[in-house]
Amino acid sequence: MPSKKPLPKPVSTGFWLVKSEPESYSIDQFAKDKKTLWTGVRNYQARNFMMETMKPGEKVLFYHSNAEPSAIVGLGEVVRTNVPDPTALDARSDYHDPKASKDHPIWFCAEIKFLEKFDLPLSLEEIRRVDSLADMSLLAKGQRLSILQVQPDEFDVIMELV
DNA sequence: GCCAACGTTGGC
């Protein structure tokens, strides 16, 4: 028996949810930018999603966290993945990592393009009231990951409600 | 502003 388990490489469900505090990057800013690099992620699990699980063309729900109300507010689509995060190499960035270099970027991000701002944002409170969304990882206790997988059936339910 | 939950760091 090998003493080490291989690192699990999760299969993409094809759908994602990314969190952003509207005060740092809002859906309105995303709509203006048309596309953005999802930089500044400094968590290995979230990074690995953007390095090896996410695929171009997959849909991304945009969630406002720490907001009033916190809610799913829009939709984007993955354009590129596994892009070295430029903020890690920028000494003036809040996200600068002195251990990162051009040959060893450490941190990677995805590029996401704007598709839609929802007419009816789906608040966290509303999400909790939908039985078929009860298993969303967004609702899991202690869940702090800024990038989460979404199941196809959950995505369909959400798109019916926004 | 509070604080539970979790990830990371570093001393040993």
Add this chain to the structure above:
DNA sequence: GCCAACGTTGGC
């Protein structure tokens, strides 16, 4: 390798 201390996330 253990684990206490610390920092961050994000709901409330």
